[in-house]
Amino acid sequence: MAYEYISVASEDGVGIITLNRPKILNALNLQLVDELVDQLEQMDRDPDIRVIILTGNARAFAAGADINEMAEASAIDIMKRNQFAVWDRISLISKPIIGAVSGFVLGGGCELMMNCDIVIASETAVIGQPEIKLGVMPGAGGTQRLTRVVGERKALEMLLTGEPISAKEALKYGLVNRVVPVEAYYQEALKLAKQIAQQPPLAVQVIKKAVYKAGDLPLQEGMDYERNSFYLLLASEDRKEGMQAFLEKRKPRFTGN
Numbered sequence: 001m002a003y004e005y006i007s008v009a010s011e012d013g014v015g016i017i018t019l020n021r022p023k024i025l026n027a028l029n030l031q032l033v034d035e036l037v038d039q040l041e042q043m044d045r046d047p048d049i050r051v052i053i054l055t056g057n058a059r060a061f062a063a064g065a066d067i068n069e070m071a072e073a074s075a076i077d078i079m080k081r082n083q084f085a086v087w088d089r090i091s092l093i094s095k096p097i098i099g100a101v102s103g104f105v106l107g108g109g110c111e112l113m114m115n116c117d118i119v120i121a122s123e124t125a126v127i128g129q130p131e132i133k134l135g136v137m138p139g140a141g142g143t144q145r146l147t148r149v150v151g152e153r154k155a156l157e158m159l160l161t162g163e164p165i166s167a168k169e170a171l172k173y174g175l176v177n178r179v180v181p182v183e184a185y186y187q188e189a190l191k192l193a194k195q196i197a198q199q200p201p202l203a204v205q206v207i208k209k210a211v212y213k214a215g216d217l218p219l220q221e222g223m224d225y226e227r228n229s230f231y232l233l234l235a236s237e238d239r240k241e242g243m244q245a246f247l248e249k250r251k252p253r254f255t256g257n
């Protein structure tokens with residue numbers, strides 16, 4: 001697939017996907033989301049990639065779904081497009097996705113950010129779900145994921161006013177992990193991605209999955225899931241290498257096996 005609206009790079013085991021529709025603030029049209037999910041799935045299959053960064057530019061991570069594409073479409077057109085089904089595939093990506101966000105993080109942009117596992121935000125980020133101002137509501141998780149992270153009261157305030165919150169406030173509500181100056185957000189995300197890329201890849205993926213189970217399962221079922229995942233990792237080569245390296249007082253060399 002040749003990409004028109006994203007660009008792709010890699011560095012030291014980190015795959016980097018940059019949304020690239022700057023003139024209209026990385027508005028997410030159908031093609032952009034198809035390209036993004038295609039590339040995420042490719043990186044997920046690529047053994048040389050261990051962590052993925054998803055970013056935009058300093059002015060905008062993404063200002064939401066492309067309103068031009070939606071403005072004339074009927075309810076039935078949009079239902080037939082089933083345009084959010086492709087988004088569901090993002091939650092099947094097993095490698096960690098680190099969001100490096102700045103500027104406008106609105107609507108579908110906020111929903112995309114919430115699909116990332118860890119988020120580094122620039123101080124200039126403004127984050128929100130303004131769909132109500134267009135007479136609609138979020139359709140890609142904005143009422144569900146946002147509520148799970150920030151709680152019902154803050155979610156209702158954000159969703160019913162449509163007003164964005166600052167990066168600082170997002171940090172307070174656990175919507176982002178770190179806030180850094182705009183000059184530093186991308187490098188900070190890259191540094192973190194490279195750090196995680198050094199970890200044993202199977203453990204990284206199994207831990208990611210287990211953490212999301214915590215939100216879905218009753219505690220004892222979650223504990224059982226965790227225990228079985230723990231047993232599974234004991235069968236990995238990297239477990240042998242990790243423990244051996246500790247005993248030999250050297251740095252481990254993890255292979256992902």
Ligand code: CAA
Pocket residue numbers: 023024025027028063064065066067068104106107108109111130131134137138139140142
């Ligand atoms: N779709 C299409 N085009 C968009 C866009 C969007 N979501 N957001 C911005 N643009 C375009 C603008 O139309 C403008 O294009 P032109 O230069 O051709 O006029 C260009 O990007 C720059 O934008 P502005 O001139 O408006 O820049 P600004 O700095 O004055 O304002 C902004 C920035 C506050 C983000 C404003 O553009 C805005 O409010 N955008 C819409 C945000 C929004 O409502 N997002 C939700 C979309 S619905 C959704 O996402 C549904 C879902 O759940 C998936």
